Amino acid sequence: SQKIEQNSEALNIQEGKTATLTCNYTNYSPAYLQWYRQDPGRGPVFLLLIRENEKEKRKERLKVTFDTTLKQSLFHVTASQPADSATYLCAEGGATNKLIFGTGTLLAVQP
Amino acid sequence: DAMVIQNPRYQVTQFGKPVTLSCSQTLNHNVMYWYQQKSSQAPKLLFHYYDKDFNNEADTPDNFQSRRPNTSFCFLDIRSPGLGDTAMYLCATSPGGRFNEQFFGPGTRLTVL
Numbered sequence: 001s002q003k004i005e006q007n008s009e010a011l012n013i014q015e016g017k018t019a020t021l022t023c024n025y026t027n028y029s030p031a032y033l034q035w036y037r038q039d040p041g042r043g044p045v046f047l048l049l050i051r052e053n054e055k056e057k058r059k060e061r062l063k064v065t066f067d068t069t070l071k072q073s074l075f076h077v078t079a080s081q082p083a084d085s086a087t088y089l090c091a092e093g094g095a096t097n098k099l100i101f102g103t104g105t106l107l108a109v110q111p
Numbered sequence: 112d113a114m115v116i117q118n119p120r121y122q123v124t125q126f127g128k129p130v131t132l133s134c135s136q137t138l139n140h141n142v143m144y145w146y147q148q149k150s151s152q153a154p155k156l157l158f159h160y161y162d163k164d165f166n167n168e169a170d171t172p173d174n175f176q177s178r179r180p181n182t183s184f185c186f187l188d189i190r191s192p193g194l195g196d197t198a199m200y201l202c203a204t205s206p207g208g209r210f211n212e213q214f215f216g217p218g219t220r221l222t223v224l
Contacts, residue, residue: 004153032210043115043201043215044154051210089153097142097161097207101153 002027004092004102012108019077021105023090026071030092033073035064038087038104047088048075080109114138115216117202123222124192132187132219134202140214141207143185145177148199148218160185161207192223 003026013019023033032051036044050057050066050073057064063076077084087106091099116135124130134143142161146154158167160179174196176188189196199220203213 008151034212036215041199041218041220043203043218044213045215046212049210049212093209095209097159097205097211098144098156099213101155103151103153 002030002092002100004090004100006088006090006102006105008103008105010106010108012110013080015081015109015111017080019080019084019107019109021075021077021088021090021107023073023075023102024071025092029068029071031094032092033064033066034091034093034099035062035073035075036089036091036101038089040087044089077107080107082109082111085109115202115204115214117200117216117219119219120217121220121222123224125224126194127191130189130192130221132189132200132202132221134185134187134216135183136204136214137183138204138206138214139182140204141182142205143179144203144205144213145175145185145187146201146203147196148201149197154201157187189221192221194223197221197223 005024034049035047038044048064050064061078065074087104089104090102144159145157148154157171179185199218201218202216205213
């Protein structure tokens, strides 16, 4: 069955640097991937969606890539700020209304 | 503002004492989902409704039930909570169809003592 794997170790970076988070899927290539932000004790908030046939999507300081050869999506936060500190969840979607989520990676941006 | 509301935000219950969590939405979305999220784990889908059609995940325990009396409301009933059911319960909605994002509520933090 499909698994979404994200690095469970926290990513610590300095303010102003680019953070790169990784999402790997283990089985079939999903029709699309979504990225969400989750703050402690809160529900996830949608950030970006990238389809299988898209290489890259951008939204303000966020960029997502989708590499079907590597079975991987990368999520970049450029010019990172302490306010970007949160857990970022990757989720895969297919033909149904359901998403399969990864465990998320905690990003900590140090001032 | 259109939103997803969950009540209560925090719930403490005794082992074996039934509990009901509620979710309401003003988005008029067709699909409503219930997820369980334990500490540092991925949100795990329990079930979802597409309109009135109920879709249970194969590994959702029978102890968990759901009701959707109308488009706006959805309830999660835990008939006999165990200690392992301590978790955050997230409700989400979606218009339905492919490529749509899900809109999450703030969650209910359930503690079973």
